Amino acid sequence: MSQTKFVLDESKMPKHWYNIAADLPVPPAPVLHPGTMQPVGPDDLAPLFPMELILQEVSTEREIPIPEPVREVFKLWRPSPLIRAHRLEKVLGTPAKIYYKYEGVSPAGSHKPNTAVPQAWYNAQAGVKKLSTETGAGQWGSSLSFAGSLFGLQVKVFQVRVSYDQKPYRRALMETYGATCVASPSNETNAGRAILAQRPDHPGSLGIAISEAVEVAATNDDTKYALGSVLNHVLLHQTIVGQEAMLQLEMAGDDPDVIVGCTGGGSNFAGISFPFIGQQLRGGKKRRIVAVEPAACPSLTRGKFAYDFGDTAHLTPLTKMHTLGSTFTPPGFHAGGLRYHGMAPLVSHLKELNLIEATAYHQNACFEAGVMFARAEGIVPAPEANHAVKGAIVEALRCKAEGRSEVILFNLCGHGHFDMTAYQNYFAGKLSDQSYDEAELAMALSGLPSVPA
Amino acid sequence: MSQTKFVLDESKMPKHWYNIAADLPVPPAPVLHPGTMQPVGPDDLAPLFPMELILQEVSTEREIPIPEPVREVFKLWRPSPLIRAHRLEKVLGTPAKIYYKYEGVSPAGSHKPNTAVPQAWYNAQAGVKKLSTETGAGQWGSSLSFAGSLFGLQVKVFQVRVSYDQKPYRRALMETYGATCVASPSNETNAGRAILAQRPDHPGSLGIAISEAVEVAATNDDTKYALGSVLNHVLLHQTIVGQEAMLQLEMAGDDPDVIVGCTGGGSNFAGISFPFIGQQLRGGKKRRIVAVEPAACPSLTRGKFAYDFGDTAHLTPLTKMHTLGSTFTPPGFHAGGLRYHGMAPLVSHLKELNLIEATAYHQNACFEAGVMFARAEGIVPAPEANHAVKGAIVEALRCKAEGRSEVILFNLCGHGHFDMTAYQNYFAGKLSDQSYDEAELAMALSGLPSVPA
Numbered sequence: 001m002s003q004t005k006f007v008l009d010e011s012k013m014p015k016h017w018y019n020i021a022a023d024l025p026v027p028p029a030p031v032l033h034p035g036t037m038q039p040v041g042p043d044d045l046a047p048l049f050p051m052e053l054i055l056q057e058v059s060t061e062r063e064i065p066i067p068e069p070v071r072e073v074f075k076l077w078r079p080s081p082l083i084r085a086h087r088l089e090k091v092l093g094t095p096a097k098i099y100y101k102y103e104g105v106s107p108a109g110s111h112k113p114n115t116a117v118p119q120a121w122y123n124a125q126a127g128v129k130k131l132s133t134e135t136g137a138g139q140w141g142s143s144l145s146f147a148g149s150l151f152g153l154q155v156k157v158f159q160v161r162v163s164y165d166q167k168p169y170r171r172a173l174m175e176t177y178g179a180t181c182v183a184s185p186s187n188e189t190n191a192g193r194a195i196l197a198q199r200p201d202h203p204g205s206l207g208i209a210i211s212e213a214v215e216v217a218a219t220n221d222d223t224k225y226a227l228g229s230v231l232n233h234v235l236l237h238q239t240i241v242g243q244e245a246m247l248q249l250e251m252a253g254d255d256p257d258v259i260v261g262c263t264g265g266g267s268n269f270a271g272i273s274f275p276f277i278g279q280q281l282r283g284g285k286k287r288r289i290v291a292v293e294p295a296a297c298p299s300l301t302r303g304k305f306a307y308d309f310g311d312t313a314h315l316t317p318l319t320k321m322h323t324l325g326s327t328f329t330p331p332g333f334h335a336g337g338l339r340y341h342g343m344a345p346l347v348s349h350l351k352e353l354n355l356i357e358a359t360a361y362h363q364n365a366c367f368e369a370g371v372m373f374a375r376a377e378g379i380v381p382a383p384e385a386n387h388a389v390k391g392a393i394v395e396a397l398r399c400k401a402e403g404r405s406e407v408i409l410f411n412l413c414g415h416g417h418f419d420m421t422a423y424q425n426y427f428a429g430k431l432s433d434q435s436y437d438e439a440e441l442a443m444a445l446s447g448l449p450s451v452p453a
Numbered sequence: 454m455s456q457t458k459f460v461l462d463e464s465k466m467p468k469h470w471y472n473i474a475a476d477l478p479v480p481p482a483p484v485l486h487p488g489t490m491q492p493v494g495p496d497d498l499a500p501l502f503p504m505e506l507i508l509q510e511v512s513t514e515r516e517i518p519i520p521e522p523v524r525e526v527f528k529l530w531r532p533s534p535l536i537r538a539h540r541l542e543k544v545l546g547t548p549a550k551i552y553y554k555y556e557g558v559s560p561a562g563s564h565k566p567n568t569a570v571p572q573a574w575y576n577a578q579a580g581v582k583k584l585s586t587e588t589g590a591g592q593w594g595s596s597l598s599f600a601g602s603l604f605g606l607q608v609k610v611f612q613v614r615v616s617y618d619q620k621p622y623r624r625a626l627m628e629t630y631g632a633t634c635v636a637s638p639s640n641e642t643n644a645g646r647a648i649l650a651q652r653p654d655h656p657g658s659l660g661i662a663i664s665e666a667v668e669v670a671a672t673n674d675d676t677k678y679a680l681g682s683v684l685n686h687v688l689l690h691q692t693i694v695g696q697e698a699m700l701q702l703e704m705a706g707d708d709p710d711v712i713v714g715c716t717g718g719g720s721n722f723a724g725i726s727f728p729f730i731g732q733q734l735r736g737g738k739k740r741r742i743v744a745v746e747p748a749a750c751p752s753l754t755r756g757k758f759a760y761d762f763g764d765t766a767h768l769t770p771l772t773k774m775h776t777l778g779s780t781f782t783p784p785g786f787h788a789g790g791l792r793y794h795g796m797a798p799l800v801s802h803l804k805e806l807n808l809i810e811a812t813a814y815h816q817n818a819c820f821e822a823g824v825m826f827a828r829a830e831g832i833v834p835a836p837e838a839n840h841a842v843k844g845a846i847v848e849a850l851r852c853k854a855e856g857r858s859e860v861i862l863f864n865l866c867g868h869g870h871f872d873m874t875a876y877q878n879y880f881a882g883k884l885s886d887q888s889y890d891e892a893e894l895a896m897a898l899s900g901l902p903s904v905p906a
Contacts, residue, residue, distance in 0.1 A: 004528035007460050075457035076536065076831050083529065087603070105558055107831030109870060149828040150540070169622075172873035175880055176827050374629050375602040378529050378560030417562060417870040420625035427628055 004086060006248040008079035015066055018239040020274045020346065021232065022062035023281040028349040029320035032307060037451055040317050047218050048225040050126035053119065056233040062278075064236065070118045073150055077106045077113075078240070082248035087376040089396070096399035097254060098392055100412040101245045101272060102379065108173070110382065110414030111268045112143035112228055115237035119226045120147035130154045130223040132216040134184065134209030137163050137336030138170025139382070139414060140228030145179035156223075158184035158192075158212045161204035163336060169418050184209040191215050191313040206340050207326055211313030218315070229265025230310065230319075230344045238271025245409060246275055256287055258395050260410035262387035263291040263300060263358070264337045266344030272411035274346075277355055289356040291347065292391035294366075296436055297330035299323060299343040300351055300358035307451040308342060318449060321348040324436075325444025331434045333363045334422035335383040341444070359391065362433035366390045367426040370416070382414040383422050457539060459701040461532035468519055471692040473727045473799060474685065475515035476734040481802040482773035485760060490904055493770050500671050501678040503579035506572065509686040515731075517689065523571045526603055530559045530566075531693070535701035540829040542849070549852035550707060551845055553865040554698045554725060557832065561626070563867030564721045565596035565681055568690035572679045573600035583607045583676040585669040587637065587662030590616050590789030591623025592835070592867060593681030598632035609676075611637035611645075611665045614657035616789060622871050637662040644668050644766040659793050660779055664766030671768070682718025683763065683772075683797045691724025698862060699728055709740060711848050713863035715840035716744040716753060716811070717790045719797030725864035727799075730808055742809040744800065745844035747819075749889055750783035752776060752796040753804055753811035760904040761795060771902060774801040777889075778897025784887045786816045787875035788836040794897070812844065815886035819843045820879040823869070835867035836875050 021027070030039035042054045049057075056064060066074075085098040103111035123131060131153050135141030141157035148155035157174055164171060164183040174181045184204045185192035191211035195202050202208075210227075217225035227234060249255060259276055261269030273289045280286050293300055303322040310316035312326055322343040324330075330339050343351075350356045363383070370386035372393070373379070381389055392410040399406050416423065425431050474480070483492035495507045502510075509517060519527075538551040556564035576584060584606050588594025594610040601608035610632055617624060617636040627634045637657045638645035644664035648655050655661075663680075670678035680687060702708060712729055714722030726742045733739050746753055756775040763769035765779055775796040777783075783792050796804075803809045816836070823839035825846070826832070834842055845863040852859050869876065878884050 003463065004525065005463050005530075007462065009460065010456065010458050072457065072539075073831075077458075086525075107827075107833070113831075146831050150831070168877065169870075169873040172877040172880075173833060173870075176824055176833055176873075176876050178828055371629055374560075375631055378526075378566075378599055378603070380560070380626065380629055415870075417622075417626075417868075420622040420629075423629050424621065424625040427625075 006082040014243040016063035032318040052122045094396040094400040095405040104415035108143040116143040116147035124151040132213040142173040145174040145177035149177040155179035158209040189215045207312035210311035229267040235270035241271035242275035256409040257406040260391040266347035268413040291358040292387040295360040298360040319345045328444035337384040380416040459535040467696040469516035485771040547849040547853040548858040549849045557868035561596040569596040569600035577604040585666040595626040598627040598630035602630040608632040611662040642668045660765035663764035682720040688723035694724035695728035709862040710859040713844040719800035721866035744811040745840040748813040751813040772798045781897035790837040833869040
């Protein structure tokens with residue numbers, strides 16, 4: 001058997017993030033102010049973010065240096081391994097070569113610390129003392145809690161009520177890192193109180209939790225807001241994943257033909273794919289880039305490309321993106337990290353430019369793929385990552401049918417050790433493949449804000 | 454900051470296990486047959502283990518080759534990283550250098566796959582179709598389930614009833630790998646039925662679960678038994694940990710003065726320390742080797758060095774070891790992997806030869822150390838590993854008090870992602886430092902079997 005694991009020395013860890021904005025043939029649409037509906041300037045965002053992150057949000061520089069203290073923290077787990085899935089290939093009987101980049105080696109068990117650490121660091125440098133954020137299942141909340149603990153920042157996490165109640169383990173992880181975790185909707189914000197007044201037992205949503213976290217940051221001078229996906233600077237921070245993978249595939253002597261990532265807000269997908277898309281935009285090899293999303297929350301495959309709010313209370317700026325509508329509530333499924341109504345504007349933009357493909361699967365098919373992967377490769381993927389596993393297996397079986405020995409790369413963005421209830425439910429036959437309600441989607445889309453042309 | 458993570462290329466992964474039996478100044482006492490009380494021969498063990506493992510159990514060869522297919526599996530996560538705890542050193546203000554070997558990167562999240570994989574492979578090579586084993590919290594059970602899935606072996610795990618009920622996540626992990634998990638005591642064995650007849654709601658113990666698993670193997674031709682610690686061949690398989698650490702410390706340009714590991718059955722401690730003890734026995738540097746055990750189950754510090762059974766129903770051979778008596782029931786604490794009445798015969802033997810030290814801490818002090826570690830280094834340790842963290846911090850603070858810049862190495866044998874309830878209880882002030890019952894210990898010790906001189 002040829003080499004299995006491709007490991008970079010920490011001296012080879014990238015020193016810059018890759019900014020795809022530098023290579024885009026057409027710039028993405030501007031971000032609009034929620035009050036004026038006019039393009040925002042850096043100062044409009046200053047109540048929420050430190051200036052360095054705002055500048056990254058709008059930068060068109062191709063390479064943005066990773067601060068040395070951030071790289072020092074990354075060294076705790078980065079560079080992450082690239083692994084050749086020899087055993088999975090054998091089980092599938094495919095002539096394809098399958099590689100996965102494994103981000104579950106981070107302290108929080110997912111790719112989220114790649115942006116949590118720089119976000120915390122830039123805030124600390126700017127003299128910020130507190131960060132507020134939202135989380136669903138808790139991957140992002142625990143990652144920001146970890147990052148906050150390293151730089152002495154107090155972190156307050158608004159966790160979607162239903163996850164707060166159902167997944168106490170990730171909450172315990174946040175508390176272990178010293179953060180405070182509150183169930184959302186809460187009584188601590190106007191946004192939360194308004195919703196609780198209507199429905200005291202509201203189960204919460206990411207959109208509501210974002211509203212609460214943004215409100216806390218906007219109304220407290222010592223507090224800034226941090227988001228775990230969607231925004232340009234968040235996607236930027238994840239590009240270290242794809243850059244490392246590129247170096248590791250060179251070590252392996254291979255060049256990917258297909259790159260697969262799961263998409264919720266878009267950050268892990270951007271992380272693995274943007275450096276490769278950038279190569280192509282600069283005249284390099286054309287590859288197929290496949291985004292895999294949940295069929296029950298299919299923003300890229302079924303959403304509208306339009307301006308929309310990022311949150312329910314409409315406190316955030318508007319971005320042009322694939323959206324199911326900010327009032328859309330997807331059915332309950334286990335990949336909590338993919339249950340968001342919108343898609344990163346940059347990922348949406350690439351979709352419109354036909355630079356990426358998108359596909360959607362229901363959760364049982366994804367768990368089936370995840371279990372096959374676990375039994376072959378050992379790692380139990382997070383429910384979100386199972387979508388990427390499913391996408392990679394589909395490509396590998398296509399290669400088998402076509403007799404082609406393509407090179408497939410996918411991002412295994414996190415492990416499922418905090419998600420074993422979902423696996424239990426899968427084995428018990430309790431996971432439904434319920435789709436979203438077509439009428440609700442139509443209503444949510446009809447409520448999209450109108451924006452001056 | 455100097456280098457943080459020391460990573461070996463997989464081509465540098467050790468090709469042999471290190472067998473300390475080759476270097477011992479005095480051989481350990483023989484293993485006795487439970488019926489005849491005479492030393493066992495290889496054939497006596499044949500109903501339980503394949504011959505290759507039995508030969509390893511009694512081998513005095515210094516180097517035993519790691520089979521190539523086993524190394525291929527190891528490459529999924531090995532060599533594991535050695536990490537310099539720069540941030541923890543800073544928090545402690547110690548002049549000591551602290552390194553930890555991190556075994557939580559394995560698919561099961563602990564060091565246990567290091568022996569589960571070779572045990573499954575040797576069994577598969579011998580034509581065995583089924584393995585039976587016991588597990589407490591589930592680290593071992595999930596590791597053997599993982600290994601079984603790779604080599605097509607059916608794995609049946611008897612899990613201590615109280616853990617089976619309280620920790621469904623690790624059970625789900627075993628089932629994800631395709632294993633069957635049964636609460637012990639069960640109705641499937643004579644040993645289990647006898648105990649249930651006395652007490653239908655018996656919470657179970659490792660000793661009982663071992664009896665059940667051994668009975669299944671002894672009475673079914675197609676089934677062998679696998680143990681996750683204590684035995685010589687299990688400790689042998691873990692020596693890859695210390696051998697890698699030795700190469701990685703060479704990369705770092707350091708040589709440890711103190712090596713710390715937690716001890717339950719003794720396997721992770723042996724893994725990190727035996728290669729270094731071997732160096733010393735062959736005339737090399739003398740180092741302090743510190744075993745850290747739970748004060749509520751202190752076999753090395755309070756047990757008797759005597760022949761005893763490994764299980765409650767007295768089906769296993771007798772070994773000479775530090776034991777609290779096979780009927781001893783430790784109070785409930787969260788480091789389930791350390792709740793065993795005995796200690797590995799080889800570790801016990803080294804203690805008698807004054808080649809290692811032993812110390813014991815209660816669980817609140819260990820969790821306090823674990824939380825300090827998590828906030829500094831990011832990784833949340835398993836409750837078992839917190840004992841090693843505590844031991845390392847004690848040494849680092851001693852260095853601070855003495856103004857000495859010693860090099861401390863410890864084994865961070867697993868992550869705590871499956872154990873967050875324990876952290877929740879710690880934060881809620883619900884963890885007791887209850888000690889064992891002195892009268893019960895005296896009674897358990899008085900019941901030790903008498904063995905012909």
